[in-house]
Amino acid sequence: MMGTIITLTLEHPKPKPIMAECIRLLHVYEHRFSANDDHSELMQLNHQSGRAPYRIHPEVYKLIKLGKFYSRFPNGNLNIAIGPLVKTWHIGFSDAKVPTAQQIETALSLTDPQNIILDDSNNTVFLRKKGMEIDLGSLAKGFIGDLIIHYLQTQHVEHALLNLGGNVLALGSNTSRNGQPWRIGIQDPAKKLGEYCTIIPAQNQSVVTSGIYQRNLTVGEHFYHHIFNRKTGYPVQTSIASLTIVSDKSVDGEIWTTILFGKPLITIMEAVALLDGIFAIVITCDGQAYDSRVFKRASTS
Template sequence: MPTDEQVYAYSTVMMGSPILLKLFEHNQALAAAVFGLIKRQEDRLTVNRQQSEVMSINHAAGLHPVAVSPPVFNLIQCAKAVSVAPGSCFNFAIGPLVKRWKIGFQGNSVPPVDELHSLLPLTDPQQVVLDEQQHTVWLKKAGMEIDLGAIAKGYIADLVRDALRREGIERALINLGGNVQTLGMPESEGEPGWAIGLKQPFAEADALIGVIHVCGKSVVTSGIYERYFWLDGRCYHHILDAKTGYPLDNELLSVTIISDNSIDGDIYTTLLYGMGVEKGLAYLAALPQIEAIFVTRDRQVICSSQHQFRFTLINHEYRIG
């Protein structure tokens, strides 16, 4: 933590999450500008209201292409590329399943199997047609819905970082409810860098497994404890498998990605959760710019490497794997 310098924290709630901005100067106008930027992006990308650029695409499913702004088109293009990659469990066309389960939105029951199976053909990302010349998006089948929720926070966090840099800000932190993006580092005693807590799954909000120390990096965690319900002794969480219609089920409780860009954190937390630990570690061996921390059901904490961060275990109910 900083020793002799003041940190100014600004907070609000958007995108269904608490938003926190930390600066080393008192600058209410800059904080307001940052929150305004986030709000404008949320208004473009949300699927939790009837009107947005993304919802205009969904409303026209099966009918006609819809023109969107270049930034939204580019983000959709990125989401499709990740969704159609071989073996990917990232799927931006998963909207119909998300909407039916309603996990995190008062959903607390398992949909009938035939109903889920009837929705699976509507989650094929190949049925999303993009026109680069016209910046149009067309969902070929009626009932299809794209959902950028798995990528939007990372995209916005990077926009905030870039906006702060343009304002000459060299050190700051933005936390978009789980997507943490940092600039520079605070002066500190002991371990250098920003200290980002790694949450303990299914525990009190402030209960931590350990602390991740980073400088100028993004830290993104996705876990099954974020949105879920229990039924008959089983946990049904929000990370859905578009191949089966049900929540993905493996040995993982959470995946944390440390990277330069927060959008990569969003993408790779989902990809690696779907792979599991063994395949995930093998996959990361070819991606030195992406590092991960896996937390397993048997309370292991497994780091792919620690070249871009340092991890300190503080909860001894867990062990380094």
């Protein structure tokens, strides 16, 4: 589901119906937000590009509006209008390829977020140019994770751990470890899946990691990953192997990992230091790990 393995651990006197409803909701949300299912609600909007405004589910509208706001940050890599470029490369799928310069140029001409026209009064979205596609892949898992945690709280679940693959949400504490915080492993990009370079304690927090080590394409001696420079249309050139954001809301982790990934280490550290309730773990391609909390203490001492 959602292109990954999802796990959920929760504590409740009657866990089975709650677990069943979480599974149902995950299927609903996948159908609602997917850019890879031609019949999803999001893709129905994309099929109307250049034609007419499309009335969308309020949750999808809310995420598109949030995504458009942050997509207008000129120096970030977050752009929800990047769908045509993502599908041109299709990294992470069996038909992934290196596009021609002309194909990249054509795709880029369809990725201006200013051409996403929102109508709050009717919950409609109009994509001005035919061929435009919104892709919420950089935000949806975090948004969905927050919705699931909210549902658990309405059911009076106080302790749970939700892993959406790259997004881990910790509610309350780990009662099997005497109420200690949940322990979230940060993948070592240079090692096999499940081998960690550090462990983060988390309680009522989200841990989101974005990296270049899983979804990628190698052609000859050239390595391409799935995080694109919105201006050039090619994968960002970076010395960063992974960026982890720890925050209260998972969608915030999605926003800032996407905006900041590919930036120089010092830029990431300076930016995160200005954000309340958020910290970052950066692992560079040479295996060094950096914690923004250490940077923040050093810069204010």
